[in-house]
Ligand code: IMP
């Protein structure tokens with residue numbers, strides 16, 4: 627597609643996820659992880675990552691949205707769909723597509739506190755550090771990405787491009 631510049635090929639993503647999966651298996655040895663997948667963008671990442679893992683995993687899903695236009699998030703985050711089962715005493719691994727300003731993750735961490743999990747760690751596909759406004763304690767990062775709007779492998783622009791098997795930057799013109 628002519629308006630896209632591929633940043634991470636499908637192969638590169640799979641290789642990096644393999645490394646991350648091994649690291650997570652090592653770090654959570656003997657435990658059961660509650661993977662909390664943040665809809666919708668992170669579903670692709672969560673599936674592909676955890677299919678490479680050997681650790682016992684339970685899945686939870688949550689949907690939050692930060693309203694704004696297509697290529698930048700706005701100031702307000704809302705909860706759209708909450709978790710289903712109790713995470714009290716569980717070891718929760720938040721799996722998210724990206725930390726950009728950090729606003730969404732800050733909201734999510736604050737929201738989850740009331741459910742008293744045993745631990746919370748954060749695993750993201752992409753870290754757009756340059757844009758950070760709210761400091762977020764990220765534990766696992768697949769890719770540090772430049773300050774560009776990306777699509778593919780779960781990332782969308784107005785719901786388009788999510789199913790591309792690679793991560794690409796939208797060319798500005
Ligand atoms: P936040 O600014 O860290 O709260 O990120 C808010 C949300 O904006 C993320 O969860 C993504 O859904 C979206 N977002 C931020 N940067 C990008 C991007 O480059 N491509 C697609 N979505 C993005």
Ligand code: MG
Pocket residue numbers: 664665666667668723724730
């Ligand atoms: Mg998101």
